[in-house]
Amino acid sequence: MIRYLLLLVPFLLNSQLDAQSYDVGLGLRVGTDIGVTAQLRLPQIHKNFVLEGIIQSSLLKNQGNLTLLGKQHQNILSRRVNLFYGAGVHTGWTDELNKDGELAKRPFGIDGIIGAEITFARVNVSYDFKPAINVRGGDRILDTQTAVSVRYVLAKRNDVWPKKKQRANQRERNRNRRDKDKAKRKKQREKNKGDKRWYEVWKSN
Numbered sequence: 001m002i003r004y005l006l007l008l009v010p011f012l013l014n015s016q017l018d019a020q021s022y023d024v025g026l027g028l029r030v031g032t033d034i035g036v037t038a039q040l041r042l043p044q045i046h047k048n049f050v051l052e053g054i055i056q057s058s059l060l061k062n063q064g065n066l067t068l069l070g071k072q073h074q075n076i077l078s079r080r081v082n083l084f085y086g087a088g089v090h091t092g093w094t095d096e097l098n099k100d101g102e103l104a105k106r107p108f109g110i111d112g113i114i115g116a117e118i119t120f121a122r123v124n125v126s127y128d129f130k131p132a133i134n135v136r137g138g139d140r141i142l143d144t145q146t147a148v149s150v151r152y153v154l155a156k157r158n159d160v161w162p163k164k165k166q167r168a169n170q171r172e173r174n175r176n177r178r179d180k181d182k183a184k185r186k187k188q189r190e191k192n193k194g195d196k197r198w199y200e201v202w203k204s205n
Helices: 002-013 163-193
Strands: 022-031 033-041 049-058 063-077 078-094 106-120 123-136 142-156
Touching: 022 123, 033 142, 049 078, 063 106, 063 123, 078 123
Parallel strands: none
Antiparallel strands: 022 033, 022 142, 033 049, 049 063, 063 078, 078 106, 106 123, 123 142
16 A cells, blocks of 8 residues: 555646635634634745745743745645645744743744645645744744644635736736847847957958
């Protein structure tokens, strides 16, 4: 059985089906911390790029934080089942003591995240592992969190970002890029027009 599962891994990782079956999700996040989570798909960056905001308070310590994450989703067989990974930043508050026995300063740092999610109709459930490094403040340098998030899908895929509008925006970006490249080439030709090659001795400078 394990051998057959291993044979499926390349297929799962290279699948090109559309991931992320919703545009907006809002719900609860419960684990080592408890709080609320909101997700918004941003196809302007990538069709499966998701911005997530988390506000939470620790169940183990007297502290809380606000985290902003950018995540890339990759489907497994269906776009309703996804793996995801990403990174972001956090800030927050704490009444904990640092290693010197002093009240810790307001934390600020960087985060990573990796996990999986599944969506049933309007309910999205995910599990993740989220390490956080405090660049400044906090009672320790490294914090690790695990959590289960349950979100209600407020907007299904393409409800916020209609496909026609996405295609129009992409065409506009491509047109602007072509115009810039054309202008750049024209400017370069004009610049080189008066230049004399080493073998063009009949031209004057």
